Amino acid sequence: MSLITFDPARVPTFQVAAKSLLGDTQMRKNVRHATNVIQNKRAIVVNEMPDWQQLRESGRQIKEHTLQHLDFYLKQFEENCTAAGGVVHWARDAAEAREIVIDLVKQSGSNEVIKIKSMTTEEISLNKGLEANGIHAYETDLAELIIQMGNDLPSHIVVPALHKNRQQIREIFKREMNLPDLGDQPADLAEAARMFLREKFLRVKTGVSGANFLIAETGGVCVVESEGNGRMCLTLPETLITIAGVEKVIPRYQDLEVFAQLLPRSATGERMNPYTSIWTGVHPTDGPRTFHIVLMDNARTKILADEESRQTLACIRCGACQNICPVYRQTGGHAYGSVYAGPIGAILTPQLQEMHSGQSLPYASSLCGACYEVCPVKINIPEVLIHLRHKVVEQDTQGFGALNPEALAMKAMAMLFMSESRFRAAQRMGRMAERPLVNKAGWVTWLPGLLGGWTQVRDLHEMPKQTFREWFEQRGESEGSADGK
């Protein structure tokens, strides 16, 4: 049973975690294969859309508009959902959200729940909270089932078990489902999950889900999925409890026409995902008799208050930025120490932690900008990364932090760059100081102290014998009047 969770306050820094994970060649091979497949599929179905850029721009504008009027739309959603028979709850933070869900499950009279994959419930470690209260959660998404049975952690927001290959999955299912003769074809593994879960779907009386979109205009909720496990959890139980971040609201039903095009093509490289469900409160004779929805803040309003990083909240959780990121593709998701990995995780996680932890994550990027290019709602992730790096530096240089060697070095650099004569002197001194370190081929392969961080992984070319200014001034002396002016 998977009760391990990410605790961003206690995980090692990204750089430390990444270093050891880079040694896991099997994991790297799995991640490389899966992300290659998905990137190619995405490229094909995105390129066949002549209006893709217009869709992205509309998606961005809808999200920006919604966030600017978030309280209006949340209240509208609440009013319409309530009118349709739903019960709306509000949770300031993860602990409050867990408490509400646990109480609701107890009220439903069940000591087990069936769950749709929900990164929001992962974010608040809901399963652990339920288990501590004697409630067992069955994950029903294939990837989440693999994670739960393998006592593992999610490494991708769309395909949480992306780091496992079919043989590894077979071993987990063989052991946990007691199926010694299980094959390793994906169809065999899917069949095993179908048989294992069917009885749970028909028996368990309480379902827990996340949400992709909350429609303010109608009070409806939309869940996007592939396998049909979502439909089972949304339709068969007597009680349904949905938990969603406050940023999941969209203004109107019509806005779905944008996201229903952007999300599947970006997430799984499909023209449309197999199933999209929309329900509005309680439908007599169709589906659960009781519907609760928990609207959770958990630091989202903190992000909203920061104008430069507010766009983080526009994320529709497609994972395209993860699949394309040259850093994620090397390290896999676990290095980020959070349920939200990759570029979006690098900006979302530290902000959800209110910058108390996860400070190494904004540095888990080469700022190449590929994530921005593929983002279906045009989140400028590199811009937010730089903004957060600035915040981290500000934190690090508070009080005694101002005396740390990097801060002092930066101060010294600033002094040099402020004056031309100091800069020239520094260049001359640099040429003299480097002389004992330069080898015959003109490279520096070792630097002392803190500077050694550079030469540990790459050589440094020796400084040029002459600076550009020196060359330009000499040129003036010898050729200044050559053109006759």
Added chain:
Amino acid sequence: MANSAGARTEILRRIRVATGPAADRAAIEAEWNGIERAYKHVTSIDLEGRLHQLEDRLRDYDAGVYRSTREGVGALVASILSERGKQTMAVPSGIPAEWLPAGVRFVEDLRGDVSGIDGCEGVLTSATLAIAETGTIVLQDAPGQGRRAVTLLPDYHLCVVDAAKIVQTVPEAIALLQSTAHLATTFFSGPSATADIEMTRIKGVHGPRFVDVILILD
């Protein structure tokens, strides 16, 4: 129970602090109307083009596709079910009687316990509309389509779609669905599938693993 009312007030207050003074409803509506929507809205191909595109997409998802006249549906249903070896089919209330050939047991879903549906080999329904560009069929809680469980539990779904209800784009579909947005709605695009193992789309986990579609042409 946590103090949800207190939490509500606090969250709404935090949002107000974060985003500045509240705008009034009219201003918000005007701003929403001003959102740029330069993407494609309308059908650019004729009925034959839409039919062809829908068929192509459905086959790509590994669904079977058949064309039929309005009078020929019953006979086609009989031959497809016989080929599939299906003898017991669930049907929602309101399905046209002429679609139900003799020789197959059709069990009407009366919305009681779902175990009756679970015992059926398949389900036969109509549909609200279809989207050609994405190979998507939309089901709502309406006569001939039924509650959500009826198209979910059986392993086989035979769906009859009127060609007049095929649109090309997602925006056209959403516009048509707007007036019935409050109904429980399911978009399905081919059989149940997963890409959770090595990102390879394979058919079938929990929803119907086999889907056939009959397109009615007048």
